Amino acid sequence: MWTTKTFLTKTKRGNILKIVREHYLRDDLLCGSAACNVCPHKDDEYVLDSNLDSICALYDRGHYLVLDTNVILHQMDVLEEDALSNVIVLQTVLDEVKHQNTAIFQRLLEVIGNKKRKFYSFVNEHHQDTYVERKPGEKVNDRNDRAIRKATSWYASHLSINSAVGDFPQVILLTDDESNRKIAQEEGIICCSVKDYIENVTGFPGLVDKLSKNVMPESCSKDALYPAHLTPAQIQTGIKNEKLHQGTFHASRDNFLEGTAIVNGFEKPILLQGYEGINRAVDGDSVAIEIFPEEEWRKPSDIVLEDKAEDPGDKLEDEAILLNTVKKATSAKVRSDEITPTGKVVGIIRRKWRQYCGILKPSKVPGAVRHLFIPAEKRVPRVRIETRQSELLAAQRILVALDSWPRNSRYPLGHFVRALGKIGSKDAENEVILLEHDVPHARFSEAVLACLPPDDWTIPEEEIKKRVDLRDVCVCSVDPPGCTDIDDALHARALPSAPGRYEVGVHIADVTHFVRPGTALDVEAASRATTVYLVDRRIDMVPDLLSSNLCSLRGGEERLAFSCVWELDENANVLSTKFHKSVIKSRAAMTYEQAQIAIDEKSRQDDIARSLRILNTLAKKLKKGRLDNGALLLASPEIRFQVDSETHDPIEVQAKKMLDTNSMVEEFMLLANVSVARHLAAEFPQSALLRRHPAPPPANFATFLKAAAQQGFEIDVSTNKSFSKSLDEAVIPSRPFFNTLLRIMATRCMQQAVYFCSGTCTHEEYYHYGLACPIYTHFTSPIRRYADVIVHRLLAACLGEDRTHAALLDARAAAALCDNLNYRHRQAQYAGRASVALNTHILFRKRVEIESAVVLAVKRNALQVLIPKYGFEGPLYLPSDKFIYNEEEHFQICGDVALKTFDELTIRLSLDSTNLQHQKLVFQLVKPHIPGFSVVPEESADVMEVTEISDSNAQTVEEPKRKNKSEGKNKKKKSKK
Structure with a gap:
């Protein structure tokens, strides 16, 4: 059966276009129930049970649940629990969830894909008995509600007529929409609110704790403590009229009554102070801001102001007193350059709430179910949750989700998600680190693992024939002790035909041979974006079979590589460069210390030692050339933990030592990255993935310059070259650590280096300030960085070694990819520090x-x-x-x-x-x-x-x-x- 869908759309030129689409309806779509004796199911197509008991005290018969969209959007933590099964998810609902929240949609697909959960996806939009046309003037939401009711009613009728069992299952619509429930009841449909249903579920006492709290409308809030938020329409009008500004709220770590938001058109962040100024914004939220007149602008506070340890109830302290405390702390000699634009939050454009780790502070009232949750992240407000497990959870790290923040509540409302483990235990605290820094760390899915080659995979002979065979070249790798994800190796040899010239090669693991575009493995690697290194564990970007085995350039084993080979003269000038896919066989996987010993032992004259000496000599000249060109040699305090081999607890710690071989490897990695960047920019001027490092604004150096001046040094930061020269000259002979300390402080003045797509920036913006080079990218670590995977694909396309994929040339997709790469990179850094x-x-x-x-x-x-x-x-x-x-x-x-x-x-x-x-x-x-x-x-x-x-x-x-x-x-x- 065919029907048509007609709708109007507006073109870019303003013309109205009428679109008519044919919609195919069928009568043979399966209901998925084992209780049905009409639908021609195969044995593996039954999802819903025929005989089942009711788990809800409200109903004495077994039943199927039909969910509306908002139930899934707001109660996903409940739905992920094993308590609920035999659930029907309609196509109408799936499409709405996918449109409104992709993260929830993915979680829902995982539940549907788990056969034990018995969630059945029914294509009601293509069944002739459940499809409904949209009426003239009917809102989309109203039409979808009608489609959900129609499908629910059809299921109830279908099973009552065609049941293979005497006591056929009931069909219950779960919805929190009162008007929808009222209409459903009038139509004879059994329906229930989620709260009523879950509170009457037997056998799962902790399930009710996971219920999301309903959002209280702004206009209906009684005893309001906070100003009402503007409506989306009011916000849009205000921004259009430039009376309001959009920004992202960043809460202060030290002062719960203060935060900032970066707004276009203002050089400094907008200062937001007080309950009214912040107005229920949570760190990360996109907010609408009203800027105060200049005479009301002031300096941010520099005092620590923490929220009370006990729950003060739904009241706010005397804000005037607290703000006066802040003003007193900042009143002395405020310079004009310290004054900051000030404003207040008048509306929420988009919440960026997530699940938060922390601990429960149980109420002192005996038998109370309402308690205070204290997040681990200081920038997040405390949260009120309801739980009947407070005695058990008080000793646990727990995960809580935010639901709403009514105007009459001092704190936002949330619900318990799950316990992470005992407070202080290593596993629980590591889990907190990974969750708080949004590090994807679940086991790789079956779909991802299905993309891997067999464990005993070897390089096919036909693949070797396509590549440059370098297995007879003396290649070796140099890494820290215990490194298993070896993604680079080097070689160097004198050219007999050209005295004073050398062939030097950097060989990088060819990860893209295994990680093909668009596969589940590729999608997962792109999402993770980077390997995350904690002190006692590693969260891989790709599965261990690749990261520690087939892609790792281990000694004595044949491996696929992507090689960058130069001809250099004795002064380390690059005379020629070539790139090609290759096959290598590393002679040795060495540690930095082993490589240093091989270089220093003059009695060693084997191929490996000679190669390392050439590399080391040339690396020193490359480094000198970089520094002479203005590259910055900065520093950061780095430590190395010695951990117990069984418990993985730290037993000793010391500052990391740097050897010449560290610098040797680094120099050739830098040279390879620069060489590849130049080639890509020439071949793909609009879609090359590059990395830039913006110059720090002068204000970043103020405190640093003052501190250096106190020691008698005038540091010139006008250019990176003059900066580098000043740092070299700032030496106190009696204090050998002083220069390193100065460089550590200089590092704090820098901005973050970021990935970007070449078509989104001018050539001047490509510049890498720290390395003093006009163009740069990441090519040398594809095992642990997804940026390098993309660079490998681009380079292979340039060389004709692989086909060009459409996604590689999509500037918009590249920009979104870079945003994720930069975000994951920062989070990995923060997780490592934590x-x-x-x-x-x-x-x-x-x-x-x-x-x-x-x-x-x-x-x-x-x-x-x-x-x-x-x-x-x-x-x-x-x-x-x-x-x-x-x-x-x-x-x-x-x-x-x-x-x-x-x-x-x-x-x-x-x-x-x-x-x-x-x-x-x-x-x-x-x-x-x-x-x-x-x-x-x-x-x-x-x-x-x-x-x-x-x-x-x-x-x-x-x-x-x-x-x-x-x-x-x-x-x-x-x-x-």
């Missing part, structure tokens, strides 16, 4: 140490100090009754002791575990001794001797060192730019 902090806390649970420290920054109420031995840094809090803060010169003064940036101190390190949510490393001053403030270290076997500050090699700042899990040790991997 893992270091967690293991630091574990290490110091039963130890106290006295160590040398250096002041990195001077704050109003604290010094930010660095422990060079470990690379730790943190705040040393100073009491205001003893110290006077010089805001102009950034000094802290106590009597005749003045503390400033770069000062050397002696610090006592210990762990404060009193706050289960936020354990922290405590820094206490030992020297210089200030009576009544400095601590006197007790004589204890746990107190270690004070260590001298030693220097460490600096490095180019661009990428974080990657970390690798090994047996007994865990070290970060070399920098790959």
